[in-house]
Amino acid sequence: MCSHRGYVRRRDKRKHTRDLQVFKMAQQLRNEEGAALIPPQKGGARSATISATFNFINSIIGSGIIGLPYALNQAGLPFGLLLLIVVAFITDYSIILLIKGGNLSGTNSYQSLVQSTFGFPGFLIVSGLQFLYPFIAMVSYNITTGDMLTKVFQRIPGVGPDHVLAERHFVILLSTFAFTMPLSLYRNIDRLGKVSLLSMVLTLTILIIAIIRAATFGPQIPPTENAWAFAKWNAIQAVGVMSFAFICHHNSFLVYGSLEQPTAAKWSRVTHVSVGSALVISAAFAVAGYTTFTGYSQADIFENYCREDNLATFGRFCFGLSIITTFPLECFVTREVVSNVFFSHDLSRIEHVAITVLIVAVCTSVSLAYDCLGVVLELNGVLSATPLIFIIPSACILKLSPGRWFQGENLFASVLIILGVFVMVTGLTMTGLFPQDCSHGAEMFYCADANVSGTAPPV
Template identity: 80%
Template sequence: NIFHRFKQFFPALKKFRLPYALNQAGLPFGLLLLMLVGFITDYSIVLLIKGGNLSRSNSYQSLVQNTFGFPGFLILSALQFLYPFIGINITTDNLNNKRIPGVGPDHILAERHFVILLSTCLFTLPLSLYRNIERLGKVSFLSMVLTLTILIIVMIRAATLGPVPTENAWAFAKWNSIQAVGVMSFAFICHHNSFLIYNSLEHPTLSNWSRVTHISVGSALIISAAFAVAGYTTFTGYTQGDIFENYCRNDNLATFGRFCFGLSIITTFPLECFVTREVLSNVICSRRLSKAEHVSITLLIVAVCTALSLAYDCLGVVLELNGALSATPLIFIIPSACYLKLCPGHWFHGEKLIPIMLIIIGLFVMITGLILIGVFPQDCSHGVEMFYCADANVSGTRMLTFYLHILTNSLF
């Protein structure tokens, strides 16, 4: 089943940050940045496997260790651990943002702690205990279907709700575009599990990997752009870090989207946990983990992530920090640096010019992004009803009428 190979390129749509990235960068310039990050992601993923073939490495960690020694191995291990680990925390935290029709705020199903614990015990923990990544193929297919469903919901809402006008909503570019690059990098990164996916190919060759990468990143870029535009054009300058924070509580279609989002979160958690466990096991010991060790490390990762999500209900600034501090080096800097050192010839050879440019861009984005995050931190509006919902009248009857109208036009 190849769906888990494509799944690595779609976490962007489960972070629901891309409309907010356009809010930071401006719609036209944000789309240009999104395409640029997509192309860079595609290039660096292939470059990563090229470096692995040159150094005869079968993992990102072994590639960096063969290239830069043990210090490089430790730095990469820390970045590889932090990215999926923080991603797990964010996905776990987002499980509480689901609202069930007919369930009041005092109901136990509306209690975030109960929902997180129940989802973790029933779904995310059992799926995370799988030892073979290929067992997640059907789960990944389900996640892709849910992603497309959520995209359709956001596009319908863009047609029926938006736009909510704000000042400079259609400006070409905005001053904090660098922060948007960090968000997009966080959304697109899949380098931490690229070797796992590459080694799962039936014929792991560079040509096959390039084909899978081009198709997957291209598809993810198209869907990401559609999602970002639909989300931003609905709420313009009011677009939140999590797009579902913008929709009103009585919006039944958005509630269904939140439900799909929750299921997609459950299917994202195991793959990120798989990578986190793999990094830990490579640092602790080079051998294959025993069954008891596998279960113990998985329980530890899940327990820590669940505890953090129960303790904190707003992780937006953590997501931005993760994009600038972890995602940017993993996409822009490290694959290019490894290839530059492994590839023969002088540094200004034609094949090395692009990796050199990526290192410079990556350092600029990382340093500038961290400074902007410190100076202009994102406000937390987690769970707060937006002001325009006071006069909203998005009822189930209205949505039923809307769907019947579409069905009637389709049939007749």
């Protein structure tokens, strides 16, 4: 009799669990235009939709944008643009899948979603990936800032190669203590809305400069062999670079949680506008950069411009400042990961400051020790960005949604998993066989005779 009652209780418990899951899914469908199921973000005020959109666009358009002309060089211009559109579409779709998974599971972070779906092992894997990607991105931001601003400062009269302002270590430390550290100490991501708007304006300025130089400087540089080929063999490497440039999943829940009355419909609008805007800006910059330098395009496109180019120097200044304003968004994510892994409560003020200072200090130390992360960034795109974009959101939805993997919307999620594994394996192999080169600030050969100080086209 006791064993029978135990069986009945276990059966009822399983039935209750299934009913609860069905109820959550039904409630999520009813809430497509209503209140969100994801719990609010920890602490802080909510931001307007436009502020959240600026933050999201800013999180997408980071240092990865300067590598997109190189991605077109790897894949071929027409095929590279097609791949860029595909990566943007997958990014948009998987971001919505991610928040949908949060709605279905009642979770409010990437880590908690994976933990509720795949248990503690999944939690550890996604925590490692979610920490690794933004951390390496912050390292790249510091290195880019040091490389960019030292060239800018050397255009100041009296500042030569031996001046302290031409020393990348000093410039990185200066930008850290004066800008990135104070901005990273904010507790609420919505406070960065105006900073993100400034970053967008700077990015548009850089785009205009790249277009101008494509028209005025590009004709002076002879195109390389197969410059206009439809496709090239290194296309998978290009997908890794594009994934690095577009990934924003690691802070999607932070931006979603900062919305006023977040709903699935409102989040879809924010996602479509943000990813669509980032795609237009990224594609325009990639085409302008590649058509200027074709096969000479480097992983950091600003390494292709000559030091005497005043307009490019202004572009370097704008991009360096833009990177400084993007750094805090990535720091928010790394701090959130550390908080979720090691703390079960909201961080106190002292804990918040201590963790932030530790993250920024370690990041700055790494960027001071290494000055070329071309291969590392490509590996980061393949090993970190690809699973965070292609594989994990799709796997969570397949686990949470009813139906078989080949039915309805589950079919596309299954395709994304297969595609993500293919990109990871092939991209890793190609990166090992064909690693990126690093110019280490070397002046390009065509700068010796080129007249690039002004903006007038060559006669």
